[in-house]
Amino acid sequence: MTAALPGAAVPASPPIGADMSNPLSGFGLGMRRPHYAQYVAGEAPIDFVEVISENFMIPGGRPIDTLTRARAHYPVALHGVSLSVGSADGPRGDYLDRLKALVDRIEPAVVSDHLCWTGIGAFNSHDLLPVPLTDEALDVVCRAIDQAQTHLKRRMLFENPSSYIAFPGTMPEWHFLSEMVRRTGCGLLLDVNNVFVSATNHGLDPLAWLDGLPLHAVGQIHLAGHSRGEHGLIDTHDAAVDPAVWALYAETIRRTGPVATMIERDGNIPELGELIDELAQARTAEIMPA
Amino acid sequence: MTAIVPLAELQRRFCAWLREGDEDVAARLAETLNVGAGLSVYQNAYRVSLVEALRETHRRAALWLGEAAFEAAAARYIDAEPPSSWTIDAYGAGFPAALRADDPVAADLAAIDRAVGDVFVGDDAIPVSAAALAEVDWQTAVIRPVPALALVPIQTNADALWLALAGEETVPAAKNGNTATLMVWRQGFEPVMRRADPVECAILRASLAGIGFGRICEELADESDEADAVTRAGTVLGRWIGEGLIADFA
Numbered sequence A: 001m002t003a004a005l006p007g008a009a010v011p012a013s014p015p016i017g018a019d020m021s022n023p024l025s026g027f028g029l030g031m032r033r034p035h036y037a038q039y040v041a042g043e044a045p046i047d048f049v050e051v052i053s054e055n056f057m058i059p060g061g062r063p064i065d066t067l068t069r070a071r072a073h074y075p076v077a078l079h080g081v082s083l084s085v086g087s088a089d090g091p092r093g094d095y096l097d098r099l100k101a102l103v104d105r106i107e108p109a110v111v112s113d114h115l116c117w118t119g120i121g122a123f124n125s126h127d128l129l130p131v132p133l134t135d136e137a138l139d140v141v142c143r144a145i146d147q148a149q150t151h152l153k154r155r156m157l158f159e160n161p162s163s164y165i166a167f168p169g170t171m172p173e174w175h176f177l178s179e180m181v182r183r184t185g186c187g188l189l190l191d192v193n194n195v196f197v198s199a200t201n202h203g204l205d206p207l208a209w210l211d212g213l214p215l216h217a218v219g220q221i222h223l224a225g226h227s228r229g230e231h232g233l234i235d236t237h238d239a240a241v242d243p244a245v246w247a248l249y250a251e252t253i254r255r256t257g258p259v260a261t262m263i264e265r266d267g268n269i270p271e272l273g274e275l276i277d278e279l280a281q282a283r284t285a286e287i288m289p290a
Numbered sequence B: 001m002t003a004i005v006p007l008a009e010l011q012r013r014f015c016a017w018l019r020e021g022d023e024d025v026a027a028r029l030a031e032t033l034n035v036g037a038g039l040s041v042y043q044n045a046y047r048v049s050l051v052e053a054l055r056e057t058h059r060r061a062a063l064w065l066g067e068a069a070f071e072a073a074a075a076r077y078i079d080a081e082p083p084s085s086w087t088i089d090a091y092g093a094g095f096p097a098a099l100r101a102d103d104p105v106a107a108d109l110a111a112i113d114r115a116v117g118d119v120f121v122g123d124d125a126i127p128v129s130a131a132a133l134a135e136v137d138w139q140t141a142v143i144r145p146v147p148a149l150a151l152v153p154i155q156t157n158a159d160a161l162w163l164a165l166a167g168e169e170t171v172p173a174a175k176n177g178n179t180a181t182l183m184v185w186r187q188g189f190e191p192v193m194r195r196a197d198p199v200e201c202a203i204l205r206a207s208l209a210g211i212g213f214g215r216i217c218e219e220l221a222d223e224s225d226e227a228d229a230v231t232r233a234g235t236v237l238g239r240w241i242g243e244g245l246i247a248d249f250a
Helices: A031-038 A063-070 A092-105 A135-152 A173-182 A190-199 A206-212 A243-256 A270-286 B007-020 B023-033 B039-057 B057-066 B067-080 B093-098 B105-120 B130-135 B158-166 B198-208 B215-221 B228-241
Strands: A026-031 A049-054 A076-077 A110-114 A117-120 A122-128 A157-161 A187-193 A218-224 A227-229 A232-234 A261-264 B143-145 B149-156 B178-187 B190-196 B246-249
Touching: A026 A270, A026 B149, A026 B190, A031 A063, A031 A122, A049 A261, A063 A076, A063 A092, A063 A157, A076 A092, A092 A135, A110 A218, A110 B023, A117 B007, A122 A157, A122 B007, A122 B039, A135 A173, A135 B007, A157 A218, A157 B158, A187 A190, A187 B143, A190 A206, A190 A232, A190 A243, A206 A243, A218 A243, A218 B067, A261 A270, A270 B228, B007 B039, B039 B057, B039 B105, B057 B067, B057 B093, B057 B105, B067 B093, B093 B105, B105 B158, B105 B190, B130 B228, B130 B246, B143 B198, B143 B228, B149 B158, B149 B198, B178 B198, B190 B198, B198 B215, B198 B228, B228 B246
Parallel strands: A026 A049, A026 A261, A049 A076, A076 A110, A110 A157, A157 A187, A187 A218, A218 A261
Antiparallel strands: A117 A122, A227 A232, B143 B246, B149 B178, B178 B190
């Protein structure tokens, strides 16, 4: 049973249409190792690829060469997992230097990370941990995003997380994200599967959750599969996109207009053709009348 | 709106729980934060991702140990060495050493795995060709090896085992007391390795320390006769050129 979201923030300013300054458009896929050869050859009929930034924040060797060659065929979105904007002690300076070096090397269309934290002090869990959505955390996150955007000299996108817990006495995620976007000028990487997973786990209506988000700032959309765990849905990226998520995606683009959309698949990775076929559903959804 | 606890304190508690994984600690944390059962998802993801990272980085060692022994070793290591590296790919620098007491072969395999991984993503360099040697002043020149190069001391025949495991070939019998130093580097994008003899190791370490080739030859001559030392050093140099081990001369 889900409930509506009282007080969900509806943006007052133009809510429809992606930020037109965003250079990414069309339909893409997460570039994963089993399909590297096809991306390097430019054989995948897609509009962009997304890679995990950290996998290429390295001195040299074949991975960098592979990405450089794929970059010759496709715009690249760099998607990080370790910026940790929610850490009380802020992002690591050496991390930002490494990311800047990669950005300068690849000249990506988009650079993104997550609304999360990964550790504090010397400890780095390497997991996307939940930010308690408080005023203090909002200050911390906005300061970190300002620092990162200044360091990289570019606007970034930040992804709404999947969440499995809710801290008491905190603001709704959509309100936190709206304020984050307003205060930093960053964009939103809207993960539609994460909206579905989080809303379901917290017993809320995914559509109402969606309507509370700053949809005017969406610069990219993620789709992915999830699985059911002992305590709810888990964002596992190891299965096809769920029909309910496809339905939520259709509702999303009905509100935003066309936005660069891609499928993430990190486990049980099928042949590239299967992912291309799955991506075709996104193309279809975009041209279907409401 | 105020936090239940200050952010830094909450995050320290959360990390302590991730590290310790103790059910009592989890229960206290859940009670303090009032966050419920979903907390376990993070504990599970934390440990699973670290085990998988160790496996990915130490593939041959994992094959050698087998599933149960590898997972047990990984769990012990995660408990003993909480992650602090900037990326998960760099986690486990001490894993080879942690394996040594129980299984020296696994420890050597893990060290090779790690060196091969480091070299695979090491800095690119175009090795010098033999034609470049004519321009070199050998009295003052310092050999600069390619940057993607590692020296790996081993105590077993893990190099032969590693190659057999990599090629899914018949794995030879393990032998302890087979001390050697491996050179691991890259030819193009492909990591390669072989055993280095003591003279090669001495020349390489001295070169990496910035000692000129002329002085290296003098030091080698102190250990044998001069003509033999120059011949040996020249042989090593020629081999390295052929193997793409030298980036340039300073």
